[in-house]
Amino acid sequence: xxxxxxxxxxxxxxxxxxxxxxxxxxxxxxxxxxxxxxxxxxxxxxxxxxxxxxxxxxxxxxxxxxxxxxxxxxxxxxxxxxxxxxxxxxxxxxxxxxxxxxxxxxxxxxxxxxxxxxxxxxxxxxxxxxxxxxxxxxxxxxxxxxxxxxxxxxxxxxxxxxxxxxxxxxxxxxxxxxxxxxxxxxxxxxxxxxxxxxxxxxxxxxxxxxxxxxxxxxxxxxxxxxxxxxxxxxxxxxxxxxxxxxxx
Amino acid sequence: xxxxxxxxxxxxxxxxxxxxxxxxxxxxxxxxxxxxxxxxxxxxxxxxxxxxxxxxxxxxxxxxxxxxxxxxxxxxxxxxxxxxxxxxxxxxxxxxxxxxxxxxxxxxxxxxxxxxxxxxxxxxxxxxxxxxxxxxxxxxxxxxxxxxxxxxxxxxxxxxxxxxxxxxxxxxxxxxxxxxxxxxxxxxxxxxxxxxxxxxxxxxxxxxxxxxxxxxxxxxxxxxxxxxxxxxxxxxxxxxxxxxxxxxxxxxxxxxxxxxxxxxxxxxxxxxxxxxxxxxxxxxxxxxxxxxxxxxxxxxxxxxxxxxxxxxxxxxxxxxxxxxxxxxxxxxxxxxxxxxxxxxxxxxxxxxxxxxxxxxxxxxxxxxxxxxxxxxxxxxxxxxxxxxxxxxxxxxxxxxxxxxxxxxxxxxxxxxxxxxxxxxxxxxxxxxxxxxxxxxxxxxxxxxxxxxxxxxxxxxxxxxxxxxxxxxxxxxxxxxxxxxxxxxxxxxxxxxxxxxxxxxxxxxxxxxxxxxxxxxxxxxxxxxxxxxxxxxxxxxxxxxxxxxxxxxxxxxxxxxxxxxxxxxxxxxxxxxxxxxxxxxxxxxxxxxxxxxxxxxxxxxxxxxxxxxxxxxxxxxxxxxxxxxxxxxxxxxx
Numbered sequence: 001x002x003x004x005x006x007x008x009x010x011x012x013x014x015x016x017x018x019x020x021x022x023x024x025x026x027x028x029x030x031x032x033x034x035x036x037x038x039x040x041x042x043x044x045x046x047x048x049x050x051x052x053x054x055x056x057x058x059x060x061x062x063x064x065x066x067x068x069x070x071x072x073x074x075x076x077x078x079x080x081x082x083x084x085x086x087x088x089x090x091x092x093x094x095x096x097x098x099x100x101x102x103x104x105x106x107x108x109x110x111x112x113x114x115x116x117x118x119x120x121x122x123x124x125x126x127x128x129x130x131x132x133x134x135x136x137x138x139x140x141x142x143x144x145x146x147x148x149x150x151x152x153x154x155x156x157x158x159x160x161x162x163x164x165x166x167x168x169x170x171x172x173x174x175x176x177x178x179x180x181x182x183x184x185x186x187x188x189x190x191x192x193x194x195x196x197x198x199x200x201x202x203x204x205x206x207x208x209x210x211x212x213x214x215x216x217x218x219x220x221x222x223x224x225x226x227x228x229x230x231x232x233x234x235x236x237x238x239x240x241x242x243x244x245x246x247x248x
Numbered sequence: 249x250x251x252x253x254x255x256x257x258x259x260x261x262x263x264x265x266x267x268x269x270x271x272x273x274x275x276x277x278x279x280x281x282x283x284x285x286x287x288x289x290x291x292x293x294x295x296x297x298x299x300x301x302x303x304x305x306x307x308x309x310x311x312x313x314x315x316x317x318x319x320x321x322x323x324x325x326x327x328x329x330x331x332x333x334x335x336x337x338x339x340x341x342x343x344x345x346x347x348x349x350x351x352x353x354x355x356x357x358x359x360x361x362x363x364x365x366x367x368x369x370x371x372x373x374x375x376x377x378x379x380x381x382x383x384x385x386x387x388x389x390x391x392x393x394x395x396x397x398x399x400x401x402x403x404x405x406x407x408x409x410x411x412x413x414x415x416x417x418x419x420x421x422x423x424x425x426x427x428x429x430x431x432x433x434x435x436x437x438x439x440x441x442x443x444x445x446x447x448x449x450x451x452x453x454x455x456x457x458x459x460x461x462x463x464x465x466x467x468x469x470x471x472x473x474x475x476x477x478x479x480x481x482x483x484x485x486x487x488x489x490x491x492x493x494x495x496x497x498x499x500x501x502x503x504x505x506x507x508x509x510x511x512x513x514x515x516x517x518x519x520x521x522x523x524x525x526x527x528x529x530x531x532x533x534x535x536x537x538x539x540x541x542x543x544x545x546x547x548x549x550x551x552x553x554x555x556x557x558x559x560x561x562x563x564x565x566x567x568x569x570x571x572x573x574x575x576x577x578x579x580x581x582x583x584x585x586x587x588x589x590x591x592x593x594x595x596x597x598x599x600x601x602x603x604x605x606x607x608x609x610x611x612x613x614x615x616x617x618x619x620x621x622x623x624x625x626x627x628x629x630x631x632x633x634x635x636x637x638x639x640x641x642x643x644x645x646x647x648x649x650x651x652x653x654x655x656x657x658x659x660x661x662x663x664x665x666x667x668x669x670x671x672x673x674x675x676x677x678x679x680x681x682x683x684x685x686x687x688x689x690x691x692x693x694x695x696x697x698x699x700x701x702x703x704x705x706x707x708x709x710x711x712x713x714x715x716x717x718x719x720x721x722x723x724x725x726x727x728x729x730x731x732x733x734x735x736x737x738x739x740x741x742x743x744x745x746x747x748x749x750x751x752x753x754x755x756x757x758x759x760x761x762x763x764x765x766x767x768x769x770x771x772x773x774x775x776x777x778x779x780x781x782x783x784x785x786x787x788x789x790x791x792x793x794x795x796x797x798x799x800x801x802x803x804x805x806x807x808x809x810x811x812x813x814x815x816x817x818x819x820x821x822x823x824x825x826x827x828x829x830x831x832x833x834x835x836x837x838x839x840x841x842x843x844x845x846x847x848x849x850x851x852x853x854x855x856x857x858x859x860x861x862x863x864x865x866x867x868x869x870x871x872x873x874x875x876x877x878x879x880x881x882x883x884x885x
Contacts, residue, residue, distance in 0.1 A: 012796065028524065030521040030522055032526070035524045035525065038524070038747065039524055041745065042748070045744070045745035045800070046744065046745065048789070048791075049791070050791050051745070051791060053797060053799055056488060057313065057320070057487040057489045058323045059487065059526065059529075060323060060527075060530075062322050062409065063322050063323065064318060080627070085631055087631065087632070087634075111797040114797065117315065120315065121315050121316070121423065121426075121433075121435070124317075125423045129378070129420035129424045130378055130379045130420070131424060132377045132378060133302040134295070134302060134421070134698070135370070135698075137373040138373065138377070140373045140376040140382075141334060141390055143376070144387065144388025145388050146384075146388055147388065150381050150383070154406060154407060154413075158409060160412070184379065188379050188381070190376070190378070
């Protein structure tokens with residue numbers, strides 16, 4: 001099949017960007033969306049043009065590197081999948097597809113479709129951990145954890161840190177990302193000692209990075225490749241209130 | 249070249265404790281005076297960087313990803329082994345050690361493997377303390393499953409995302425140290441050369457992947473944890489960015505490269521769908537716990553699977569290996585799949601596939617149980633192939649997955665260049681000629697959390713050498729070499745993209761040095777690779793410039809190294825005239841087609857020494873001295 005691609009091109013962070021239009025022939029249903037872009041890039045190079053810069057690594061939906069807005073939807077149409085798990089069988093001959101980077105104040109564009117998501121790392125550095133050094137830890141079975149509790153923690157821990165939640169939100173809020181990490185650690189007994197300081201530090205860093213507030217439109221959950229539930233945002237709010245005003 | 253393994257004397261069980269008691273220590277107040285450069289932040293690199301910083305060392309860490317959370321360790325699905333014996337099924341440190349040595353076809357160093365089994369139990373404790381949400385039973389204790397190549401349940405897991413959860417644990421420990429200012433982290437930074445001063449590793453040259461700036465870094469030691477080289481085959485289950493550049497450039501500076509021909513082909517991957525393919529997707533080995541592998545008994549039988557009656561199916565793994573059945577080790581299962589496909593009994597397009605059938609377990613336990621166990625994997629398969637594995641058997645085929653070879657290291661994980669340490673998949677040390685499932689995560693974390701923190705101090709205590717100046721001639725020379733190579737690649741302005749050459753190389757590697765290798769096929773590869781390499785340097789078009797974000801340039805550098813490294817791999821495969829583990833030389837097989845080792849001639853590590861461009865490297869040998877286990881013929885029958 002043949003598709004028309006309207007792709008965001010931008011030389012660097014300082015430059016002004018704009019859409020460029022390309023026609024891509026010989027697209028087959030079994031191709032992944034990124035393989036289709038690989039093929040486009042090969043053709044561009046053969047013509048002596050600059051290929052489209054986009055990021056990806058594992059190409060199986062777990063590393064969180066790929067970050068395209070396809071036809072207006074972060075990671076494209078389809079539920080519970082990253083951009084690399086999007087296949088061309090979702091499109092039909094003659095379709096026009098727009099391809100943009102994740103857009104948010106906290107994610108400055110570096111080039112074309114590549115954005116800087118280091119703000120997420122700084123949020124984790126502010127408190128997204130349990131402070132244990134290597135060695136001297138108790139036997140792993142010394143601390144029983146209810147299966148339901150562990151499963152819920154795992155639901156939150158499944159976050160791949162891609163930033164689709166931010167890109168999907170009209171406020172560019174990072175609440176789902178922060179909620180996932182805060183919930184994962186506060187649900188487990190190991191996370192209790194730092195429970196209050198952790199949430200305060202992470203939220204403070206989130207605000208400092210310029211992410212917006214949550215107004216409960218739930219676009220984040222719809223875009224999340226791991227389908228992380230917005231219920232964790234409610235949990236984040238509870239954790240934050242508890243740490244701010246509750247019993248210390 | 250002298251390859252001293254530095255294995256401590258004494259009984260196997262006591263070597264590590266004895267070594268720890270004898271190695272020299274660094275005073276806590278002095279640790280901050282040492283600068284350690286850690287390259288790569290996957291399981292091995294992140295755990296090392298965090299643990300070393302916790303001890304008080306000054307750590308600088310580098311990764312080419314945008315964040316240290318994205319290294320390919322994240323994609324490991326199935327689990328991590330540990331000799332906890334929580335299931336009371338007879339596991340022990342000895343058994344994990346023995347399974348690993350045997351699984352590696354008796355081509356690994358005994359003392360290293362025993363230590364790995366010993367520290368495996370600490371890893372689980374460490375990860376749980378960090379908040380890694382391993383699967384649990386209703387009573388609240390940890391759950392285990394069995395995995396290929398083992399008859400006990402010793403694998404800990406977090407759904408199908410164990411690698412992710414372990415990496416996020418190590419990443420959180422690293423992030424804590426970055427936040428505390430103990431680690432300076434350089435993301436989006438690629439190592440392009442190693443600096444060796446007076447025979448010691450003392451620095452690296454990097455390129456900032458956003459600005460293109462070439463930077464010099466000096467330190468008291470360099471730790472490489474840069475993963476494996478599976479992408480030399482172009483198509484593999486590795487992430488598309490995974491590459492050999494850091495270890496290969498260290499090799500060109502004098503580090504010995506050991507056993508490059510030991511590559512692991514994983515039996516359960518989704519078959520190739522066409523020319524456009526950029527990578528292959530693994531279906532976790534854990535599926536073999538419940539799925540049954542089969543092909544039609546008849547050649548060219550292209551009836552749909554549900555119309556092939558039971559007695560016309562060949563459950564070949566169960567037939568050939570009754571005691572391990574579908575859980576036979578990876579190399580054996582892969583070869584068996586190739587065999588039936590070569591016989592013309594493969595299924596799916598091109599006949600390159602076998603069935604992995606869940607109908608029996610679905611009948612026995614119900615679709616819901618299967619969904620609970622493997623739901624995300626089934627969904628992934630469905631999305632990629634457009635076939636519903638609850639209704640039709642999966643089609644799978646082997647694909648390159650892991651590389652057991654790597655830079656040569658001694659018992660301290662130090663290469664033959666003093667001050668250069670190599671961890672995780674990047675070294676060669678623990679898996680011999682074949683790695684067992686759920687052992688890669690174990691090794692990466694063992695090296696990073698529990699080995700390097702001890703052994704690096706010993707190097708510092710014994711070698712009181714001042715850090716070179718950032719302007720030392722060796723440092724400047726390495727920078728100049730890096731700049732020259734970049735300028736040379738940018739100036740070619742040929743007509744093909746980098747991918748084209750990588751794919752050609754991959755085809756040669758898979759065709760002639762893949763699941764089965766012969767003297768003739770390897771010689772063919774050794775003739776063709778230099779020819780592809782020569783064309784690359786004449787015809788590649790690297791668009792853009794050096795001082796900007798330039799993905800084409802990044803790839804060109806990595807493919808240039810693969811084009812040299814592929815030749816080394818084939819040379820190693822040619823010289824190892826035996827079959828062992830993942831290295832199968834068709835000339836050396838038993839009557840029933842199993843790998844035939846030659847312990848008299850090849851019970852050794854081959855460590856290759858670089859001799860300069862276009863010159864044949866020298867093959868050095870470290871004999872493997874088995875004092876505690878008996879060299880047996882591997883049997884899974």
